[in-house]
Amino acid sequence: MTTEILDAVLPGAIAAAPFDPRVEGQRLMKDWYTGLTMARERGQHVANVFVMGNAIEILRTFDFQFVFPEINSLQTGVRKASEEYIRLSEDYGMSPDVCSYVKADVGLILKEQQHPAGLIPKADIAIASNMCSTFIKWAEIWERLLKTPTFVLDLPGQRGANWQARPGDAQHAADSRWVEAQFRDLIQKCEKITGKRFNMDRLAEVEERVNKMIFHWNNVMALNRVCPAPFNAMLDGLTYIGIMNVYRGTSEGVEYMRKLEEQLRAKVARGEGRVVEERFRLLFSGTPCYVSMRRLVELFETWGGVFAYSDYLTFASGGMDAGELVYDTSRPLESLAEITALAAQRGLSNQFFAHERLAQQIRDYDVDGIVFHGVKSCRFVSSGMADTRDYLNKRLKVPSLYIESDLIDPRYWSDAQIKNRVDAFFETLHQRGGAAPLAAKTVAAAAGSPA
Amino acid sequence: MLYVAGLDIGSTYTKAIVLNAQREVVGTAVRRTGFKLAQAAEAAFEELLKNSGLERSLITYVAATGYGRYTVPFRNTQVTELTAHARAAVHLFPDTRTILDVGGQDIKAIKIDAEGRVKAFRLNDKCAAGTGAFLEKTARYLGLTTDDLGPYALRATKPVQISSVCAVFAESEVINHLSNGIPAEDIVMGAMVALGGRAIQLMRRVGIEPGYMLTGGMTRNAAMINALELSLKAKLNVAPNGLGQLNGAYGAALLGLRRVEKLLAEGKPIPPTAAQQEPGETATVRRWSTKTLTTKRVEPCRASGECPVAMKPVQKPLEAVA
Numbered sequence: 001m002t003t004e005i006l007d008a009v010l011p012g013a014i015a016a017a018p019f020d021p022r023v024e025g026q027r028l029m030k031d032w033y034t035g036l037t038m039a040r041e042r043g044q045h046v047a048n049v050f051v052m053g054n055a056i057e058i059l060r061t062f063d064f065q066f067v068f069p070e071i072n073s074l075q076t077g078v079r080k081a082s083e084e085y086i087r088l089s090e091d092y093g094m095s096p097d098v099c100s101y102v103k104a105d106v107g108l109i110l111k112e113q114q115h116p117a118g119l120i121p122k123a124d125i126a127i128a129s130n131m132c133s134t135f136i137k138w139a140e141i142w143e144r145l146l147k148t149p150t151f152v153l154d155l156p157g158q159r160g161a162n163w164q165a166r167p168g169d170a171q172h173a174a175d176s177r178w179v180e181a182q183f184r185d186l187i188q189k190c191e192k193i194t195g196k197r198f199n200m201d202r203l204a205e206v207e208e209r210v211n212k213m214i215f216h217w218n219n220v221m222a223l224n225r226v227c228p229a230p231f232n233a234m235l236d237g238l239t240y241i242g243i244m245n246v247y248r249g250t251s252e253g254v255e256y257m258r259k260l261e262e263q264l265r266a267k268v269a270r271g272e273g274r275v276v277e278e279r280f281r282l283l284f285s286g287t288p289c290y291v292s293m294r295r296l297v298e299l300f301e302t303w304g305g306v307f308a309y310s311d312y313l314t315f316a317s318g319g320m321d322a323g324e325l326v327y328d329t330s331r332p333l334e335s336l337a338e339i340t341a342l343a344a345q346r347g348l349s350n351q352f353f354a355h356e357r358l359a360q361q362i363r364d365y366d367v368d369g370i371v372f373h374g375v376k377s378c379r380f381v382s383s384g385m386a387d388t389r390d391y392l393n394k395r396l397k398v399p400s401l402y403i404e405s406d407l408i409d410p411r412y413w414s415d416a417q418i419k420n421r422v423d424a425f426f427e428t429l430h431q432r433g434g435a436a437p438l439a440a441k442t443v444a445a446a447a448g449s450p451a
Numbered sequence: 452m453l454y455v456a457g458l459d460i461g462s463t464y465t466k467a468i469v470l471n472a473q474r475e476v477v478g479t480a481v482r483r484t485g486f487k488l489a490q491a492a493e494a495a496f497e498e499l500l501k502n503s504g505l506e507r508s509l510i511t512y513v514a515a516t517g518y519g520r521y522t523v524p525f526r527n528t529q530v531t532e533l534t535a536h537a538r539a540a541v542h543l544f545p546d547t548r549t550i551l552d553v554g555g556q557d558i559k560a561i562k563i564d565a566e567g568r569v570k571a572f573r574l575n576d577k578c579a580a581g582t583g584a585f586l587e588k589t590a591r592y593l594g595l596t597t598d599d600l601g602p603y604a605l606r607a608t609k610p611v612q613i614s615s616v617c618a619v620f621a622e623s624e625v626i627n628h629l630s631n632g633i634p635a636e637d638i639v640m641g642a643m644v645a646l647g648g649r650a651i652q653l654m655r656r657v658g659i660e661p662g663y664m665l666t667g668g669m670t671r672n673a674a675m676i677n678a679l680e681l682s683l684k685a686k687l688n689v690a691p692n693g694l695g696q697l698n699g700a701y702g703a704a705l706l707g708l709r710r711v712e713k714l715l716a717e718g719k720p721i722p723p724t725a726a727q728q729e730p731g732e733t734a735t736v737r738r739w740s741t742k743t744l745t746t747k748r749v750e751p752c753r754a755s756g757e758c759p760v761a762m763k764p765v766q767k768p769l770e771a772v773a
Binding site: 386393416420421423424427428431432 | 576
């Protein structure tokens, strides 16, 4: 099934049009917010979904408009408005230790859904899952403050250290049946809310588009294995991942990813990197600090350091992080359940085995060092970083840097401290020595053209 | 005659040192940083010139370090204090492998190799616990100056436990001890023991290796050195003649001197100071990542659609579910 479809959409056949991924990405995000503001007027139904474990494929078949509360919150950070929202929720009684995404969202509720990007409609249903324990408590807040009906998906996770579900084995089959039963339940709920009958063919169409998007997405990330890296995983990558989530399973999403891949391939063929002189290739582990991400990247890029890869781009791209996760569109619902079960199990276990995963990514992307970003208001994503760091330093001799701030709370960003750490890190990397870089021409020749 | 100055603009004190071509200390200056970093740097530099009896024009090269390193307009280069401390450490004590630098606002553990290159470093979290600020506050609660602290603590007979190393919360603990009639010297020593414990924890986190050196303003405090050596159960190298506090500036000057010697040997001109540079122009360091050179060229995605990321559908279809 899918491989033929994938072959058919390979880039190259269509003439390259001027495409700026950043501008186009911003336009798509703006369109999405406009769509949300208009949703009620247009009589559309709205669903709140998280980026992981969200069954968005099913909801798309019912023409829901999607609110991504995590993206709303991070957008308040990007637009430098998060502090106002966070303070509102803290005045309301939330502890400074609570996830700042949650607090910004509670602030949004207290501001009558007025977001810097527009009015956010109240949802007809909220899908939560156990992919993050905070999701469930967050959904409870909507239930109480907005009376939003909640549907919580229970996705099986890691059972033990040496345990792994593999596609096709008995345990995975059982897990998939468990997830599928919940999906059938969800379908009934959606039918009731929208008054529409579920259409299996439409699910297959959505899945086909997701398959295409994932295919391009994996290629986009793989293109950054080339030196110099054509994009910065923690700046450009964040725009790409926004489209991956918001436009998942749509033709706009497929088109964006296709053009993106095409553009990056051309960049690689020309030997063009994200920065003029790429001196250091780095890996970013952890979640971004959206309020100061541009500043952080600037601190690294002035030293010629580019984030060739970030594990954030896999775990926040909707859960389908490995290439083998391809929907079988001949069995749409079963395949959705199988892959959701598998992706959930991997997503829930990657915190425990981060060192193995990162060691592989260090080799794949040939990085000089790794940067860990600890998040003050989410200790879960920051847990184990010290151990992982220790392992990578001692076993692989990979230099690392640990910096700490927050997802979107600007009060945790200390510029002088972070700059000092970044400068010292690069001085350490410099001291490891090396000769002059290859000329751009040599790099281009070595990278090869996709002819 | 060649003179190179090192300036360390720290959060609390600004330190300056000038070395001659033989790496001998010609003069030093230390003054409080205050709120205006550029002015503090200028004043410290003036004082340095006065103390060393040198004209400004005789200084060939200025290397700045510390939090305020970018605020020195007459600097020729800047380095972080971590690199600077490492350089000075191996120069003074070649056996040094782990440096503990206790400054006014932060505390650093630096692991170095025999050539004085930084292998790893750890800095304190966003918290003043374990920094000089903690002791400064303790001194203030007790009506003492920071210079009094050392001699005072040496008189302690039974140091009390200060369980909270939070610089702010420690106040209530100090007041509580005072109201219980505990002598100030025991409280001061207790604070130092608490700080020492925190500092050594940081050294362990960086991967402690024998050959320890203490740097920063804390080297002025003999009691603190005792407390640290006691918890560490080993001797700490401390630079002589008050150089411990100047270690960062000293390292910056040494790095600057090495740079100047290299430039002179290659017949290259001394780079202009930051103030003389065109806006936007930055002096580049021509050293590169070894990794970039050895990077294997990955041919990521051929037109055939092959990709390093394997793309294959689920192999074994599951039995149909009713």
